[in-house]
Amino acid sequence: MKKLNRRAKTLLLCLCLGLLLLLVYISGLLIPEEAYAPDFMAARLSPSLRHPFGTDTLGRDLFWRTVKGLSVSLTVGIAASCISAVAALFIGIAAAVGSKRVDGLISWIIDLVMGVPHTVLIILISFVMGRGLKGLLVGIACTHWCSLARLIRSEVMQLRAKDYVAVSRRLGKSGGWILVNHLLPHLLPQFIVGLILMFPHAILHEAAVSFLGFGLPPEQPAIGIILSESMKYLSAGLWWPAVFPGLTLVLIVFLIDKLGDNLRRVLDPYSAQE
Amino acid sequence: MPLEAKNLSFRYERGLPLVLENIDFKIEAGEVLALFAPSGYGKTTLAKLLAGYLRPCSGEILLNGAPLPEKGVCPVQLISQHPEKAINPRWRLKKVLEESGELREDMLSAFGIEKAWLERFPRELSGGELQRFCVARALLSGAEYLICDEISTMLDVITQAQIWSVVLSEARKRNMGIIAVTHNMHLARRIAHRVFDLEKREYI
Numbered sequence A: 001m002k003k004l005n006r007r008a009k010t011l012l013l014c015l016c017l018g019l020l021l022l023l024v025y026i027s028g029l030l031i032p033e034e035a036y037a038p039d040f041m042a043a044r045l046s047p048s049l050r051h052p053f054g055t056d057t058l059g060r061d062l063f064w065r066t067v068k069g070l071s072v073s074l075t076v077g078i079a080a081s082c083i084s085a086v087a088a089l090f091i092g093i094a095a096a097v098g099s100k101r102v103d104g105l106i107s108w109i110i111d112l113v114m115g116v117p118h119t120v121l122i123i124l125i126s127f128v129m130g131r132g133l134k135g136l137l138v139g140i141a142c143t144h145w146c147s148l149a150r151l152i153r154s155e156v157m158q159l160r161a162k163d164y165v166a167v168s169r170r171l172g173k174s175g176g177w178i179l180v181n182h183l184l185p186h187l188l189p190q191f192i193v194g195l196i197l198m199f200p201h202a203i204l205h206e207a208a209v210s211f212l213g214f215g216l217p218p219e220q221p222a223i224g225i226i227l228s229e230s231m232k233y234l235s236a237g238l239w240w241p242a243v244f245p246g247l248t249l250v251l252i253v254f255l256i257d258k259l260g261d262n263l264r265r266v267l268d269p270y271s272a273q274e
Numbered sequence B: 001m002p003l004e005a006k007n008l009s010f011r012y013e014r015g016l017p018l019v020l021e022n023i024d025f026k027i028e029a030g031e032v033l034a035l036f037a038p039s040g041y042g043k044t045t046l047a048k049l050l051a052g053y054l055r056p057c058s059g060e061i062l063l064n065g066a067p068l069p070e071k072g073v074c075p076v077q078l079i080s081q082h083p084e085k086a087i088n089p090r091w092r093l094k095k096v097l098e099e100s101g102e103l104r105e106d107m108l109s110a111f112g113i114e115k116a117w118l119e120r121f122p123r124e125l126s127g128g129e130l131q132r133f134c135v136a137r138a139l140l141s142g143a144e145y146l147i148c149d150e151i152s153t154m155l156d157v158i159t160q161a162q163i164w165s166v167v168l169s170e171a172r173k174r175n176m177g178i179i180a181v182t183h184n185m186h187l188a189r190r191i192a193h194r195v196f197d198l199e200k201r202e203y204i
């Protein structure tokens, strides 16, 4: 009974976190632009009930700007980590199943990508692709698949050496059949957890690159942009434009990380029985 | 349709000593041959070679005069010494049996496999119960030769007798050859027509 409780509790937690993220995402889509439109009568207001996070020098409400910004971050995060994770799955399997050459080539590319700091690589790719959302997405997607691909490669190698896979081959099953029926069910939990744990990285990189001015355009209400603007006024005593958006970003990233960790515990059949 | 090993040698890796050296033997369709040797003499290795799990370093394995087919259902099926490793832990046991062919009611009841077990996962059954699934799976594949690698060491005497009687009657029905790997001379003499001693390289 106790075991079941713990599992149920974790699942409940995951559900709550998921709902919260969904709420942020949807409200970011739905809020009208007027909610964070400039209003010079209300510039530089410190946090109050009407403006929970205060307003910036143009009089834009920072709470709604932050929500909108987070929603953009989540979109970029989801898209980039999905692309990245699917790529990692294919590349990992290809490395494990393919010839020595393919494996060598893939691990060379992985070493190359992992050898350069992510932020630098994202800035480069984003710059080449013409900045904006597309460049940022491609940049993040291209840099985050490596460790998951490695994990999947070694997992597939181990699975292929199992007795039941050898038996399956001798029972006349094709490589594709074995991949779908024997290997993928084992890889799925790893894949999902890897995907979710990739997510906070993607969001942080998005914010960092936008902060540095190489990502999203300055008129977009993104967290990185808000933070980079707030830096200019920090010395003038405007602390709230930096603190609140920054804190919410950290909180969201922390929550997603927790979600991934908990989900791993639920999905992993071995620790699930603890 | 004889199955024969000709001048078979095998080592696991370059640099390691030969596990098997110049092994010769032959089994006819419908025959039950016991393969007898003390522990560590390469019984499992030979069984894996014969079923095509490993490739010999030299020599050849011929089924009816031709090498084993690479593709499709192998006519020589091996039942492993370790049933828990030969079954995917994430599969329900029904799927394990269906991997090799249509379920057969009569075979399930002959092996004492209960209906409820089919919906369970491998970790919810004992080693002996899993072994029955492995034996049934090998039989369902329609093999011409069955290599049983110490399949009954983990079973009690009654279950052991039950499983062997099903296997032997099925073998008679289909004129199937059986190689029973064992280090139990008593069992070997009871079920086999001939006993091959891997240590002395002779039939006894």
Ligand SMILES: Nc1ncnc2c1ncn2[C@@H]1O[C@H](COP(=O)(O)OP(=O)(O)OP(=O)(O)O)[C@@H](O)[C@H]1O
Pocket: B012, B013, B019, B037, B038, B039, B040, B041, B042, B043, B044, B045, B046, B081, B183
């Ligand atoms: N994968 C492997 N790599 C290297 N050496 C191995 C491997 N498997 C077995 N051996 C060696 O080959 C020899 C024969 O092993 P094998 O498992 O065939 O013996 P066996 O006769 O089946 O023994 P048992 O009765 O205990 O099952 C042993 O000395 C063992 O150490």
Ligand SMILES: [Mg+2]
Pocket: B043, B044, B045, B081, B149, B150
């Ligand atoms: Mg053995």
